Amino acid sequence: MSGTYLGMPAFPKAAREAVHDQTLRGNLRHATRTIRDKRARAVAELEDWPALRAAGRAVKDRTLRHLDRYLVQLEEAVTAAGGIVHWAADADEANRIVTHLVKATGESEVVKVKSMATQEIGLNEALEAEGIRAYETDLAELIVQLGEDRPSHILVPAIHRNRGEIRDIFARTMGEWGRPAPDGLTDSPAELAEAARLHLREKFLRAKVGISGANFMVAETGTLVVVESEGNGRMCLTLPETLISVVGIEKVVPTWQDLEVFLQLLPRSSTAERMNPYTSTWTGTTDGDGPQTFHLVLLDNGRTDTLADEVGRQALRCIRCSACLNVCPVYERAGGHAYGSVYPGPIGAILSPQLRGTQTEIDASLPYASSLCGACYEVCPVAIDIPEVLVHLRERVVEGGEVTRRGVRVTLKPAKGHAAERAAMRAARWTLDHPGALRAGQRLAARTRRVHPQRLPGPGRAWSDTRALPEVPEESFRHWWQRTRGGAR
Amino acid sequence: MNSRERVLARVRRALADVPREERPRDFPVPRDYLRRHGDGERSAARTAALLAGNLADYRAVVHRTSTAGLPGLLARLLAEHGSRSVVLPPGLPPEWLAAADVTVVRDRETVTPAELDAVDTVVTGCAVAIAETGTLVLDGGPDQGRRRITLVPDHHLCVVRVPGQVVDSVPQALERLDPARPLTWISGPSATSDIELDRVEGVHGPRTLEVILVED
Numbered sequence: 001m002s003g004t005y006l007g008m009p010a011f012p013k014a015a016r017e018a019v020h021d022q023t024l025r026g027n028l029r030h031a032t033r034t035i036r037d038k039r040a041r042a043v044a045e046l047e048d049w050p051a052l053r054a055a056g057r058a059v060k061d062r063t064l065r066h067l068d069r070y071l072v073q074l075e076e077a078v079t080a081a082g083g084i085v086h087w088a089a090d091a092d093e094a095n096r097i098v099t100h101l102v103k104a105t106g107e108s109e110v111v112k113v114k115s116m117a118t119q120e121i122g123l124n125e126a127l128e129a130e131g132i133r134a135y136e137t138d139l140a141e142l143i144v145q146l147g148e149d150r151p152s153h154i155l156v157p158a159i160h161r162n163r164g165e166i167r168d169i170f171a172r173t174m175g176e177w178g179r180p181a182p183d184g185l186t187d188s189p190a191e192l193a194e195a196a197r198l199h200l201r202e203k204f205l206r207a208k209v210g211i212s213g214a215n216f217m218v219a220e221t222g223t224l225v226v227v228e229s230e231g232n233g234r235m236c237l238t239l240p241e242t243l244i245s246v247v248g249i250e251k252v253v254p255t256w257q258d259l260e261v262f263l264q265l266l267p268r269s270s271t272a273e274r275m276n277p278y279t280s281t282w283t284g285t286t287d288g289d290g291p292q293t294f295h296l297v298l299l300d301n302g303r304t305d306t307l308a309d310e311v312g313r314q315a316l317r318c319i320r321c322s323a324c325l326n327v328c329p330v331y332e333r334a335g336g337h338a339y340g341s342v343y344p345g346p347i348g349a350i351l352s353p354q355l356r357g358t359q360t361e362i363d364a365s366l367p368y369a370s371s372l373c374g375a376c377y378e379v380c381p382v383a384i385d386i387p388e389v390l391v392h393l394r395e396r397v398v399e400g401g402e403v404t405r406r407g408v409r410v411t412l413k414p415a416k417g418h419a420a421e422r423a424a425m426r427a428a429r430w431t432l433d434h435p436g437a438l439r440a441g442q443r444l445a446a447r448t449r450r451v452h453p454q455r456l457p458g459p460g461r462a463w464s465d466t467r468a469l470p471e472v473p474e475e476s477f478r479h480w481w482q483r484t485r486g487g488a489r
Numbered sequence: 490m491n492s493r494e495r496v497l498a499r500v501r502r503a504l505a506d507v508p509r510e511e512r513p514r515d516f517p518v519p520r521d522y523l524r525r526h527g528d529g530e531r532s533a534a535r536t537a538a539l540l541a542g543n544l545a546d547y548r549a550v551v552h553r554t555s556t557a558g559l560p561g562l563l564a565r566l567l568a569e570h571g572s573r574s575v576v577l578p579p580g581l582p583p584e585w586l587a588a589a590d591v592t593v594v595r596d597r598e599t600v601t602p603a604e605l606d607a608v609d610t611v612v613t614g615c616a617v618a619i620a621e622t623g624t625l626v627l628d629g630g631p632d633q634g635r636r637r638i639t640l641v642p643d644h645h646l647c648v649v650r651v652p653g654q655v656v657d658s659v660p661q662a663l664e665r666l667d668p669a670r671p672l673t674w675i676s677g678p679s680a681t682s683d684i685e686l687d688r689v690e691g692v693h694g695p696r697t698l699e700v701i702l703v704e705d
């Protein structure tokens with residue numbers, strides 16, 4: 001993964017800054033709580049949710065265990081349907097492929113539908129460097145792009161901006177990029193959405209190249225699936241002459257029937273809807289309807305390294321619903337930017353250090369950006385045991401050991417005495433210093449007993465050596481914390 | 490080694506712990522989730538009512554009529570919406586619009602996005618409607634047309650034949666659909682909650698979605 005945001009401080013420092021930003025905290029609290037409650041209702045509507053969750057988990061595990069076979073099958077099916085498949089081992093290669101494909105069309109601008117994979121590889125910046133302008137078309141992405149900002153939430157990337165700020169950004173910057181905001185624009189969400197509709201429509205109607213990701217790829221049929229709300233995805237997928245989709249290799253599912261599981265899990269877990277407003281599926285190209293040239297770029301960029309870790313592998317099941325962010329007490333206080341990657345929150349804390357390795361301060365500190373309360377695991381629609389992976393990664397940071405980097409087995413040195421250790425230590429302390437971030441700790445006892453270490457590994461070890469860790473079953477972390485102030489009493 | 494070989498080789502090395510003889514089907518996927526939700530058998534009438542309820546819940550406007558009543562209803566809805574022009578997929582029965590006083594644009598490949606943008610309304614049929622989620626699925630059939638015609642105009646009138654095109658659930662819908670065709674699943678008008686999580690109807694897709702359930 002190319003993109004640690006430049007100059008990105010390690011988790012605790014970034015989190016400290018975020019906590020002092022009152023607007024950000026207010027927005028985040030409101031947003032995460034709203035989604036959380038709605039989601040619980042949407043999930044409760046399906047009496048077979050646990051069975052769907054078990055199926056979703058198993059389908060993804062089956063796929064991952066035979067990923068080579070499914071990727072080859074997918075390639076064959078996409079090719080047979082008229083698509084062209086490219087393989088990219090890393091971010092640079094993916095960016096080179098896409099840049100080359102866009103240049104071959106002779107176009108100097110593209111429309112994009114929100115895609116985490118293209119953010120992960122820094123595609124917009126790579127295109128910009130080659131003189132190609134990429135227009136983000138998701139409302140929130142537009143807000144982020146116009147505000148020269150970074151996304152802070154998987155699903156609602158502008159969750160840290162309130163309506164007044166959005167109005168100001170639109171009024172100030174839309175004119176520089178195309179159709180200006182209407183005079184007298186107010187901060188009503190309907191008016192702001194209308195301004196975005198008009199601003200983007202002229203771009204959609206003239207666009208010749210669209211760039212997307214995909215939520216799922218069906219190996220059996222070669223079908224790609226994009227799940228969305230606003231219709232900008234449909235615009236990008238159907239109006240341009242050329243469509244380029246950049247998709248992580250873990251997004252493949254074996255069969256068409258498997259979609260019946262994920263098209264039930266994802267909308268309810270993500271936007272808390274029975275179904276999201278628009279889902280598009282396409283298989284190669286269709287004569288007379290939609291793009292006549294379709295390129296699929298299959299992206300590795302650290303995914304096979306993650307796959308090589310038998311404990312960490314489960315992070316690749318993630319369907320990016322963002323439910324784990326919305327329940328996370330640490331995320332709610334620290335905000336998405338503190339995670340220093342396009343993948344914030346609990347999933348970011350286990351995915352980024354695996355995709356990028358744990359050599360940098362930010363990546364070494366991420367596994368500590370958690371109180372191990374377990375709420376993320378409970379809501380995860382594909383049952384990723386995030387606390388288990390966090391503990392595993394902490395051990396790796398601290399004790400070193402065998403990992404796979406860019407396809408090669410290497411032995412990491414323990415972080416002891418390095419800057420990474422200090423960063424990790426500060427992250428752990430930050431989490432412990434924010435009792436609010438531990439509030440969900442009631443769940444800790446039952447949930448993390450299995451993964452709760454006898455001693456905190458590494459940076460925490462000195463700490464746990466002198467302060468016996470609580471016996472988890474007897475007392476919740478939260479309760480213990482209140483009683484002892486983290487062992488200080 | 491090219492990147493295809495490199496990535497596939499990395500995948501195989503990463504999976505060294507998976508027994509060589511394991512086949513995908515050896516790894517079990519429990520499929521004991523439901524094919525449809527709710528208790529007991531639903532009558533066709535109750536399924537249609539559920540569809541109507543869920544469509545309305547996501548702010549589609551629902552109407553009910555018979556085949557004989559369809560042209561009159563379409564004419565009335567177009568007039569009420571103030572539509573002066575409609576775009577129609579090539580295979581939509583012409584008699585549906587017999588009573589409407591509008592300029593008809595028959596969609597062809599040569600119709601440009603800008604021309605579609607100037608049209609007030611699109612009228613289509615559908616392939617399948619899902620009652621439990623309030624979803625319409627279009628598959629590009631003759632009465633549905635190219636994907637863009639239900640995207641660019643601001644008003645979509647969609648005709649659903651009841652009970653023939655209605656299924657209970659997502660699993661039942663996928664069984665009926667052909668993955669080789671480009672599909673558009675529509676659940677209510679386009680929407681965003683990107684501004685402080687306030688749901689706003691209509692960003693880029695049609696801001697008004699009206700569904701006509703035709704029962705005979």
Ligand code: SF4
Pocket residue numbers: 317318319320321322323324325347376379380381382383384
């Ligand atoms: S880890 Fe699970 S809960 Fe979090 S975004 Fe991924 S699928 Fe959703």
